[in-house]
Amino acid sequence: MGDAHIIAHGLGGASFSEPENVQAECALLGAILTNGRRVMPMVEEYLRPEHFYDPLNGVIYEAALHMHGRGIEPNPLLIRDRIGGHDVLMGRVPAEYIAQIMLAMVGIANAGEYGRAIFDAWTRRQLRSMCLDVSRLCLNPIGQSGEDLVEQLESGLLDIAQNMRESLPNVTIAEAIAQAIACGRDALARGSALAGLSWGYPALDRMTGGLLAEGLYLLGARPAMGKTALGLGIAMRVAARGERVLFWSGEMAARQLGARAGAAWAGLSTLSVFSGRRYDIPEDVETGMRVNLAPWQWDDLAEGERQAEGVPLELDTRSGLTVAGLRSRARRMKRSKAGLGLIVLDYVGLMQGSEAARRRGRYEEMSEISAGLKTLAKELGVPIIALAQLNRDVEKREDKRPIEADLRDSGGLEQDADMVAFLYRDHYYLAKEASGDGLQKRERETDEQFANRCSDLQFRMREAVGKAQVLIRKNRHGGTGSVRLRFDHDSTWFRDESEDPRSPAWVREVHS
Incomplete structure (x- = not known):
């Protein structure tokens, strides 16, 4: 035969x-x-x-x-x-x-x-x-x-x-160079200076060259730093440019995420969206009640809803998501006519591994999840941004800027990720110091020294208001360093330093 x-x-x-x-x-x-x-x-x-x-x-x-x-x-x-x-x-x-x-x-x-x-x-x-x-x-x-x-x-x-x-054939170096050159020509044809998708924040684009297909991006932060806000901001801005995005949240309901996006568009506190009352002005002295939102503020919220109608951002709020469950939904989206451009996971520590991996311990479970996410990014050909929570070791150091060792139960995340970055806001720690023991007079401290220390703390707090940094510690495809952003605490929204704070939170692009 x-x-x-x-x-x-x-x-x-x-x-x-x-x-x-x-x-x-x-x-x-x-x-x-x-x-x-x-x-x-x-x-x-x-x-x-x-x-x-x-x-x-x-x-x-x-x-x-x-x-x-x-x-x-x-x-x-x-x-x-x-x-x-x-x-x-x-x-x-x-x-x-x-x-x-x-x-x-x-x-x-x-x-x-x-x-x-x-x-x-x-x-x-x-x-x-x-x-x-x-x-x-x-x-x-x-x-x-x-x-x-x-x-x-x-x-x-x-x-x-x-x-x-594992059965895929090898690729020669000449073929690999040809593929890389084709990517560059495609970027020129698109009129883009980026190698991949835009983050939606020019400062991040300049540092990284964009979100590359098949890349796994890890963004870590301590609680209350704003990692959900930044993850949602990236997802919203990428989707507003016409790329379909899947955003998974393991700790927030869809309406909570919607409140953040609506508040960002209207320039309001997220509490205002849920309560219908104003948090941009003090409550009434006599009644202690806050004033109802003005008609123009309701109009701004309604306009945000209208603008979001054409934005292909889909929210997945299932608890205990597994890589297999994520793959099932992501593959269906990728195969559909609309396709899939980006996945954002908030946050990876809330995902679950297989039962066998769970029996071996949290480190092994996270290693399995990490390897699965990297495989999924390569299989689908889309970037995945995984948000991660850092351990408490950050709080014990005088310098609170995160490092790779602060990743909580990270397993193989640090090794598998193409980029590891950390979100840091100095104002958060300064405010904690001012509200705690930081303004207590220390032993053997003179009145003058105490007054100077308090004055210095207040000055540093004022200087740090609204300032944030993305600290890029590892980047397989580019340099490392610090990216500066602006943070609006009321609307929990990040902006590029070059942005007008009164400009729209995102701009929907209409493609013919």
Whole structure:
């Protein structure tokens, strides 16, 4: 039989038998035993012994793989000695079976295709087995809900997809350079000076060159620094430019996120959106009540709602999100006509790993989540921004600016991320100092020293109002450094330093 028949068909048997391609297995093993030095490099990177349908073929391949790794040429005599007496022989004589394999060898040039045919049959077996398991659970759920079964199916698909990526062929450096040049030409054709999507904040664009497809971006901060505000601001501004964005929040309801976006547009406090009262002026002295929002303020909120109608930003507020659950929704969005341009996760510490990873501890769970997010970014070809909460070690230092060691239970996040950045506002810590023991007179401190210290603290607080920094500590595709932003505490919204604070929070671009 020819190569095409071996690769395409195999010995399937009845229509309900397991997918397999024993002919391709024998043809590949025959090629390995004929010229292992040439054939093994074609398949060793992705093909594993468990991918073989016939267990004996898997044992033979494992022996050949082991010998090749030690620099020994696999040959029929050595392989025969290795498999002699093995349980998987099932009555077969090693010498006779080796001879059959040698006769099954069709050619060496197409050995790589035999390997892919074997891998393809294994993939289909995995899919069949997973579908049968879920099918049985549909009839006898054992306490599992339909949503649990969908997540189990998605998790299995994610594992299979990760294995499939291992079978992708290598790319030469010349091809890689050509791909990079094509990206640059595409950027010029778009009229953009950026290598990827704009962050929506020019200062971040200048430092990073934009959000690159397949990139994992980690943005860490202590509570109350404004990481949700910055994440939502980036998502809103990217979406306003026409890119569809998925924003997941593990701790806020959709209406809370909507209040922030509406307040930013109208220049109001988020409390004003929920209460319908003004927080931009003091409450009434006699009644202690705050004044109702003025008609023009309601109009501003209504205008913000109208402007947001054409913005393709979608909010996911499911609790305990897994990478498999995220992948399911993100893949559907990516396949749709509108596509998917960016994913923002608030925050990664609220995501859940598999049950097995959870049993191994939080560090292992976060490592699994991190690896899954990086794989998902590459699979979909979209950037993912993962917000992260920092541990309390920041509070113990005199210099409160975060460093990589402050990432909480980060697992492999720091290693997997293409960029690691931290959000920092000096005013937050100065205000805490002023409201706590910072304005208490210290032992052996003179009245003059105390007065000077208080005056200095008040001056630093005034200077720090509204100022924020994004500290880029790691950047695989560019430089590191500090990016300055402005923060409006009332509306919880970030702006670029160059922006007019009275300008719209975002500008919706209308594409013809």
